[in-house]
Amino acid sequence: LYKDGDIHQGFQSLLSEVNRTGTQNLLRTANRLFGEKTCDFLPDFKESCQKFYQAELEELSFAEDTEECRKHINDWVAEKTEGKISEVLDAGTVDPLTKLVLVNAIYFKGKWNEQFDRKYTRGMLFKTNEEKKTVQMMFKEAKFKMGYVDEVHTQVLELPYVEEELSMVILLPDDNTDLAVIKAGGEL
Template sequence: MDILSEGNVTFAITLLKKLCEEKPRNVVFSPPSISFALNMILLGTRTETAAQIAQLLSLNRSGSTFWGFRSLLAEMNTSSTWYLIKTTNKLFGENALNFLASFRDSCFKFCNSVMEDVCFSQETEAVRKHINAWVAEKTEGNISEALPDGLVDPLSLLVFVNAINFKATWERAFDPKHTYIDILKVNQHERTTLQIMKNKEEFLTSPLEELGGQLFIFPYRGMELTMILVFTSDSDLTKLEKGLTYERFITWTKPEAMALMENHDKTFLLPKVKIEETCDLEHVLYSLGMSDAFDEQKADFSGMLILKHLYLSKVLHTSCLEINEEGIKASAATIAAEIPAASKRDEGLKANGFFLFFIWSYKTKSILFCGRVSSP
């Protein structure tokens, strides 16, 4: 596995563990979407601000890394017979500012991203709706409000956006006639109903004794993609989440490890899932070491502008996931902006986890989407 792939998977696992600690119930996100947005930001940062972002992404800040992201973007957008995945980057910048030509050129060269000149100062709401319409188009309408009301104002300067859209069908579709209702224990005080799909499906399975879980792997047609599910016997994923590492995850994807797993072609029960989650990532990224970018005094974005000091004030990630009888659909959008906003955290009762999921691309050696489903 090359350095970029290793860095991306390490970042994905690190962020998953952190979000599982922070969020009380469902967690769903697209690691590449967040990485692409941070890579655009990295192109315009300097000194310690750049070093912290590179370290968070487990990368060195070099031309080879930027070319690696360019290649990853192109490879992810290559069409496939069995599934669809498209990802796009874009910047929206205040037209009254003279962003450096070198920054614009680098964003296009390495991220295939162009900067659209807009007027936050006089047309705030119109620009917000315009950005949301762009994301909605790129996600086939799955994400319509990536930039919520009130998150841009006349002082906004620059918005980085990545959108990603994914669809894949099962090799053997689940028959809706076999779907039935069951009761899930969410926690000690709460129960919820869910729909369970039933199908005869080929899959690999292996016990994870040291983590108290059971691994299920569903290869897609063409073996370009795999869905990995991890269940626990006691419906509490805390031990598994804490024990998850880059090394353990990569082992699950290796052919030699899969060859040792039990191969089944029998009935499998899987819950129908339809969830959408929005994460305020600034405090999470800050706690993971990316602090200077959010500090008005320390942030160094001199690679974007020379005469005006910038700092990052908002990173928002919205993802939706649907697992049904036909297949899987997932979309995500990451927005990073130079806008004043207060960080907020999810509060609530920590739910017993239902399962962890990963959509793994063998072609790009990337986790396309991952998370924890506890309230389908």
């Protein structure tokens, strides 16, 4: 278990490592607080957010122009995600009573350690709890780390990116497994 100070130091170290440069994979995080300008946020709070979480507090006027504030936050997210996420806040999610919004944005761009060849991409059946539809699926025949988690009746596949510092972990539940069971960690 962490002591309070250790948690903050841990996040500080994690953010430094995640945002490290000089690798073939690009992984960036950005954190920002958007606070109502009429509120007096404690200087210690603002300093701690910046020091430990690299989260600056930007003052906005939610009370005067809610929609403009929402658009401003969405624009910030779009910038930090290279336009991949353009609207994190839907209309109506902030109102004149909003005092503080914390936003985390993550951007990743990487290359697979084992590249997929586009010529093998084909339409395959994709299933969710509610529907089945054909989608374009990449295909690769290679050796990957794989396992099975009995508690949630799910296959686990690891797809490493170049340099093998980062991986995508794919969960494939058995056909009769409800996704709610996986989200709950097998405790439904």
